[in-house]
Amino acid sequence: MLRRDSMKATTTSEPEPGERPASVWGFALRSVVREYGWLFIRRVAARHPWRTLKALREADAIDATARQVDLGTGKTVTAELSQPSIVGAGYCLKPLSPACPSGRPNHDCYCLEALAGSDAAGVPLPCRACAIREIGMHALHAGSAFYVMTSARDILDDVYVPALEARQFETGVFVLCRYSFKPFAVGLLASGMRARMLPLELGDCRDYGTWLLADLGIEDEQTTVEHAVMAGVASVLCGGASAQARRFQRRGNVLHPVAAGPAARRGPGVL
Numbered sequence: 370m371l372r373r374d375s376m377k378a379t380t381t382s383e384p385e386p387g388e389r390p391a392s393v394w395g396f397a398l399r400s401v402v403r404e405y406g407w408l409f410i411r412r413v414a415a416r417h418p419w420r421t422l423k424a425l426r427e428a429d430a431i432d433a434t435a436r437q438v439d440l441g442t443g444k445t446v447t448a449e450l451s452q453p454s455i456v457g458a459g460y461c462l463k464p465l466s467p468a469c470p471s472g473r474p475n476h477d478c479y480c481l482e483a484l485a486g487s488d489a490a491g492v493p494l495p496c497r498a499c500a501i502r503e504i505g506m507h508a509l510h511a512g513s514a515f516y517v518m519t520s521a522r523d524i525l526d527d528v529y530v531p532a533l534e535a536r537q538f539e540t541g542v543f544v545l546c547r548y549s550f551k552p553f554a555v556g557l558l559a560s561g562m563r564a565r566m567l568p569l570e571l572g573d574c575r576d577y578g579t580w581l582l583a584d585l586g587i588e589d590e591q592t593t594v595e596h597a598v599m600a601g602v603a604s605v606l607c608g609g610a611s612a613q614a615r616r617f618q619r620r621g622n623v624l625h626p627v628a629a630g631p632a633a634r635r636g637p638g639v640l
């Protein structure tokens with residue numbers, strides 16, 4: 370039986386010398402026998418084989434040790450990302466002690482869905498310093514959808530396919546483990562998205578075994594986001610911020626920004 374604690378290589382913020390973030394080809398070969406792999410082939414790759422091949426090549430060339438990775442062409446990427454279609458963060462950021470009231474792993478965030486309270490007293494204790502909440506509120510202020518990312522299968526259903534079939538998401542900002550940068554980039558690029566990926570700091574997956582366990586919902590460590598990375602999220606999203614009051618409305622697994630109703634106007638949460 371796989372044990373996450375025995376398989377985790379390290380919890381430092383930068384890959385150690387000699388550590389190699391996933392080769393996208395190796396990752397693809399291992400995943401093709403899994404449900405996510407063949408569904409990705411059927412729903413994305415088979416429809417756009419050349420774009421998927423190009424995505425594999427581009428993703429494999431990514432420097433996964435970089436502070437951030439931009440996917441897309443031209444100088445417009447940063448400007449576009451000030452108001453991305455969607456912002457995502459891994460469920461592993463949910464706090465363990467005190468525990469997230471929405472549980473884990475899932476797409477739920479009670480605090481963002483309810484936007485409970487306009488001051489610290491109205492925000493449940495576990496939520497007050499929660500990175501999910503902080504990133505989600507930046508997304509809300511930018512007018513972007515927000516997504517608590519869980520498994521690759523769900524990301525396929527909730528992000529890649531809607532982006533491909535309905536152009537629902539054209540741009541995105543995502544906070545995830547460096548190990549996932551390359552395979553995640555394949556899905557984004559093959560779906561026609563432009564995006565920025567920012568890394569988790571501590572507790573992140575460092576090999577296929579730990580990634581697979583986290584993908585199955587077995588993640589007994591809380592990951593963290595480095596202050597500079599959170600500042601980077603705030604910086605890119607504040608470019609699209611507006612004074613318009615909003616709240617989130619959940620559709621499926623994604624929280625979508627809508628105009629604030631009377632209840633939300635009393636206090637759309639605080640950072």
Ligand code: SF4
Nearest residue numbers: 469478479496499502
């Ligand atoms: S803000 Fe964080 S701790 Fe609170 S419900 Fe959302 S994910 Fe859980």
